Amino acid sequence: MAFQDLLDQVGSLGRFQILQMTFILICNVIMAPHSLLENFTAAIPSHRCWVPILDNVTVSDNESGILSQDDLLRVSIPLDSNLRPDKCRRFVQPQWHLLHLNGTFSNVTEPDTEPCVDGWVYDQSTFLSTIVTEWDLVCESQSLESIAKFLFLTGMLVGNIIYGRLTDRWMSESARWLIVINKPQKSLKELRKVAHINGMKNSGDILTMEVVRTTMKDELEASQTKSSLWDLFRTPNLRKRICLLSLVRFLTWISVFGLLINFQHLRTNVFLLQCLLGVITIPANLLGIFLLNHMGRRMSQLFTISLLGISILAIIFVPQEMQILRMVLATLGGAFSFVSVGNTLVHANELLPTTIRATALGIIGISGSIGASLSPLFMILKTYFDSLPWIIYGVLPILGSLVVLLLPETKNQPLPDSIQDVENEGRIFRQVKQKDTFIKVTQF
Incomplete structure (x- = not known):
């Protein structure tokens, strides 16, 4: 819990953190369009x-x-x-x-x-060629279009599993994580690098191994016990969190990707809709931050994930002739999907202990990727009832938002560093409030 003291000495939000966020942003900008590209490369013309x-x-x-x-x-x-x-x-x-x-x-x-x-x-008035027109993925073969999307998203799932560990080579390792896995020397090196980049000139003299060991004494003692994958399910509180977070991620990702990669099935102008989504992305994410700070993690997710489902369900009842209203609802659905993704990621990070957070997030991420890869397959149900896939995409996030209520609130509460912190969270938080000491809390 005392890591905030060290972070304050090296700069909690300076040039280093901005560079890290910029690098992550560039990676997301390169990666994200590939998922949405299916709306154009797999479009089904008349x-x-x-x-x-x-x-x-x-x-x-x-x-x-x-x-x-x-x-x-x-x-x-x-x-x-x-x-x-x-x-x-x-x-x-x-x-x-x-x-x-x-x-x-x-x-x-x-x-x-x-x-x-x-x-x-x-009809080549909009698309001269797509995979649908090239391979005649229509009528009896229309399910193959959904299977092609399923294979693409399954490839992303496999890539996340295989190449997830490579991210530690491309980005600076977390000093906090290095401490809790009993690597204080490397942690001190990372802290000094952050201080140098942030322009904290006096931190080099203050930050010593003795300071690190003294400040993080409890964490270093806890790090003597190695954590494994099975530790995620060994204790009741952590096991409950992993299962509930995985379920929320699974249900939400089905609807998020089901909407975002199937815009062409809404029979709207996909080019205009994609532009509207690009415009609304930044204000939508700012809204997500506002809701997290003022409504808390649980209520903000209940609000945004439910609205995602409601937006999708509302499209079903709007006639195709009312193109503007359908466009507005699809845009709102896309906006709430972005906010929902951000809010669920924040909540999951704050609920998991630092010692095993990367592994836990990997398990939860796999659950979400499985949901994303399965999402195109629901579109095959159009052959039985045209609105059935959209009903499923609309109902699942509403169920997921209710599951969030079973998770504890993390706003203004201490981040857990160890599995023991998770199991004893209530008792530790009461002690912290009684002592009124300065600790790191999860507020922006």
């Missing part, structure tokens, strides 16, 4: 079956030019339940009788139809 009298320039059925393209389309493609040209079937033979405006042919049987055996014609 399509219909290829038919000879419309699409084969060598066919001479309409040489005189008497019939329009709409007439030829009418006799070639049946209408679906929405009275629009069917996307997946065509008439076996042209139905010329359909051109009679006042004709009612009671004796005419239902015309025979067939699948798009000769391929499809795609």
Whole structure:
């Protein structure tokens, strides 16, 4: 708990911390667009079956030019339940009788139809080419589009597991973490480097190994016991936190990625929607910080994660003709998804002990990545009921927000350094309040 004393000597928010945040920001800027790119590379344009009298320039059925393209389309493609040209079937033979405006042919049987055996014609007004048009991932093969997204996100999951440890080589290791794993010499080196970068010239003389050992005496004694993966589930309080945080991350990530990578299924202008999301990202994250400071960790998550689900559910009830309202709801859903992600990350960091925080966050992160990779598969359910995937994406975060209430509040409370701190959190916090001593608390 005394690490704040050392941090104050080297600068708690100076040039070093700003450089670290800038480096992380650059990495996120490079990585994040790859997930959202699916809205463009896997977009599904309007399509219909290829038919000879419309699409084969060598066919001479309409040489005189008497019939329009709409007439030829009418006799070639049946209408679906929405009275629009069917996307997946065509008439076996042209139905010329359909051109009679006042004709009612009671004796005419239902015309025979067939699948798009000769391929499809795609609307290229918005996208000249996508993986859907290149590989014909429509109709009977439309589930393959969701599977392609599933494989992409599964690759991210595998990458997070395999390459997670490499981050320690690219970034300066946490001095606090080095102390709690019994590496005070390396911790002192990192603290002096931070002090130098932050311009704290006198800290070099003040920061000595004796100061570090004296200040962090309890943490160094606790570090003599090595922590392992199984320690996450050995004690009841920590086990409960890991399970609940993993469940929240799993449920939330399903909906966050389900919304963000499926914008094209909302039948809105994905280019405009992506621009609106880019504009709203910064104010949305500022709102998240404000809510964390004024509502606490639990209530802010209950508020933002629930609104994420409500925004998605509301889209279901808005007709496609009301494009502006659908765009507003989708933008709000994207904004609340960004805030929800940030708030859940903050809460998880503050609930986990420093000695095993990296491992615990890895387990929770894997749960979230599993949810993200599964999210595209729910879109396959559109074949049974068009709104079913969106109902699932809307209900799951609401359930996740209720799970948050089972976790303790961490605002203005001491960060746990060891598993023992987690198990004895209530008793330690009461002692701290009684003594009214200066400790590090989790406030921005």
